[in-house]
Amino acid sequence: MSRNDLASSACSVARSIEKVGDTWSLMLLREFFLGTRRFEALHKNTSISPHVLSGRLKAMCEEGVIEKRQYSEHPPRDEYVLTQKGRDLWPVVLALKAWGDRWLDGPQAVTLRHRSCGQVMQPVITCQACGQAVTPRDVVTEIGEEFAGERCTCRSEG
Amino acid sequence: MSRNDLASSACSVARSIEKVGDTWSLMLLREFFLGTRRFEALHKNTSISPHVLSGRLKAMCEEGVIEKRQYSEHPPRDEYVLTQKGRDLWPVVLALKAWGDRWLDGPQAVTLRHRSCGQVMQPVITCQACGQAVTPRDVVTEIGEEFAGERCTCRSEG
């Protein structure tokens, strides 16, 4: 199976991965959330080669994650900005950052500060319904009956 | 630049992406969070070719995201389970799922139910310090002075 076939997966995680789950798309998302908008700046900050960059930008436009916006008529110049669909990917990038800060050594070039409380922002996932913090153990995974048969579930217990 | 150079990036997002930010690693993480542990089951559920699968599992073991555990002596059989470092990637997978559920059409094979409140789990990101829900607009991005010079920040305002 190739990457593209993930689009037709029954799993929304797989479908998301097909759209934005590759190294360069994720790097570009980081960059967009940092405020970068232009081709040359994206190229310099991410070191993505122009060829790959132009392909990714095109794909992300088609997917509606970003959109092209002309910021100058003479000369005609475009910049790329996140759409709402794109901005909704913030939790993904944030989660990667939090994990890296926690588990990977290295400098921490970027800090997020919560405007309203003034503290350095440490993200916590909570349940919208009850507001409690949530970890994997707090949730039950329910697989729709119509999909259960498709999955190979062999595993040992314990 | 190649993917591997991301490891030495000043940005923890980039470092995370280098470790787990590729299609097949993300697919494997999804699968591990669904409880799959064995080579054959991982292969069948993700359609990752055995060659790539064995490479990714090896890499993820070396990174400490998963570990090999023998579940049978005769015949010798191993399974792969998430370490704490790996379980901490749950927010990443969860964020991808939430985004896919919101923005991509298709069946929703998996539902997460919050054990304690009984509701279908919709993740919200909150600030650990104050407990409030957070969106990108609520945080200020602070780039360490020693890194600011490295970045190309050209952009138009507005």
Place this chain on the structure above:
DNA sequence: AGGCTAGCTTCCGTATTTGAAGGGAGTCAA
């Protein structure tokens, strides 16, 4: 006229991935 910038595209050699096939170590049933 000549040089500069932004935003790409083209080219080519290398690296990675896919897909199919194979292999080894062990169990099981006849």
Place this chain on the structure above:
DNA sequence: TTGACTCCCTTCAAATACGGAAGCTAGCCT
């Protein structure tokens, strides 16, 4: 004890993607 079967991979050839450098176009600027 022979043959079939399972699990966990490994090997190989062909297709694909990527990296790095160069080039190209339109429109400044002097």
